[in-house]
Amino acid sequence: TVNSADVPQSQLEKAGILNKTKIADNGKKLRKNWAQSWTVLHGGILTFYKDPKSTPGGYVTKTNQIVPEFTVELKGATVLWASKDKSSKKNVLELKTRHGSDYLIQYDTDTIIYDWHKIIQDTIKHLDHE
Ligand code: I3S
Numbered sequence: 001t002v003n004s005a006d007v008p009q010s011q012l013e014k015a016g017i018l019n020k021t022k023i024a025d026n027g028k029k030l031r032k033n034w035a036q037s038w039t040v041l042h043g044g045i046l047t048f049y050k051d052p053k054s055t056p057g058g059y060v061t062k063t064n065q066i067v068p069e070f071t072v073e074l075k076g077a078t079v080l081w082a083s084k085d086k087s088s089k090k091n092v093l094e095l096k097t098r099h100g101s102d103y104l105i106q107y108d109t110d111t112i113i114y115d116w117h118k119i120i121q122d123t124i125k126h127l128d129h130e
Contacts (some may be wrong), residue, residue: 005006012123015040018116019106020048022070023051027100034106039070041119044127046072046095051093072097075127093117 015088018039020030023035037048048070076098086094092107107113 007122007126009044009126011121011122012044012126013042014116014119016112016116018109020070022101023086023106024100024102032104034104036082037112038107039116041074041123044074044121044123047073048072064093072101072102072103073099074120074123075130079117081117085088091121093120097122 016039017036019034020037020039021034022030023032024030037050039048040049047068050067050069069124072095074097078096078107080094082092082094086092087106089106091106091110093113093116095103095105105113105116107116
């Protein structure tokens with residue numbers, strides 16, 4: 001089998017819709033605020049964009065289309081299936097950065113969340129070996 005560290009980073013790219021909430025910032029616990037995000041993995045960085053539907057009136061503006069809500073550096077991060085006490089939702093991943101920021105990532109469709117779990121894990125392994 002191919003070691004995931006051997007996968008070129010150019011293949012570690014993905015985009016799609018996920019539900020996410022940030023639950024800690026610099027080790028400080030935050031109140032959950034679940035929202036859908038257009039999510040992009042590129043160059044070892046996971047970027048969550050703001051949901052245009054979440055703006056008043058639901059208008060897509062230049063700003064909310066372009067401005068990321070969170071950018072997450074995956075180098076040194078860990079990803080695992082969240083324990084039941086973290087959320088009542090199904091298919092929840094917990095992503096912890098090396099700077100002490102934690103995110104929950106969720107999607108009801110198994111295949112979609114499994115694919116994200118795999119590519120985030122493969123990316124973290126790849127970055128470990130750089
Ligand atoms: O960890 P919690 O406090 O049970 O998380 C829930 C809250 O964030 C809740 O918001 P309010 O505190 O405004 O009621 C959300 O609506 C829930 O979705 C959160 O729980 P889940 O189990 O869905 O992550």
